[in-house]
Amino acid sequence: MRQINFVIIFVFALALVLFSLQNNSPASIQLIPNLKVSAPISVELILAMGLGATLAWLFSIWSGLQRSLEMRNKNKQIQNLQETVQSLSVEIEERKRLVSASAIDVEIDEDKSKN
Numbered sequence: 001m002r003q004i005n006f007v008i009i010f011v012f013a014l015a016l017v018l019f020s021l022q023n024n025s026p027a028s029i030q031l032i033p034n035l036k037v038s039a040p041i042s043v044e045l046i047l048a049m050g051l052g053a054t055l056a057w058l059f060s061i062w063s064g065l066q067r068s069l070e071m072r073n074k075n076k077q078i079q080n081l082q083e084t085v086q087s088l089s090v091e092i093e094e095r096k097r098l099v100s101a102s103a104i105d106v107e108i109d110e111d112k113s114k115n
Contacts, residue, residue, distance in 0.1 A: 016046065 020042035028038045 016049075019045070 023041040026038050027041045028036050030036050
């Protein structure tokens, strides 16, 4: 996988260098109403792509944090549900014991009443 990533990055960087060599004529960009910047098209493109990559990276970090928080909340919910299931299982076992004990008492009472 690392080799594939390296090849993709290398091809992309090579294409960017070739584009820069071919497009070195200046162009103006108006950032705000009274501010114009003049630079070669290739430099403007590289800066725009760098800004886009930075924004994509920040979005990726933000999404990862959100997923991490969601997983933490889900794990807490799962733990609470497991504790509830365990306590209900204990309660069911206790009720089964009580029912079986009362059934034994009923049998003993029936035997005494027959004698």
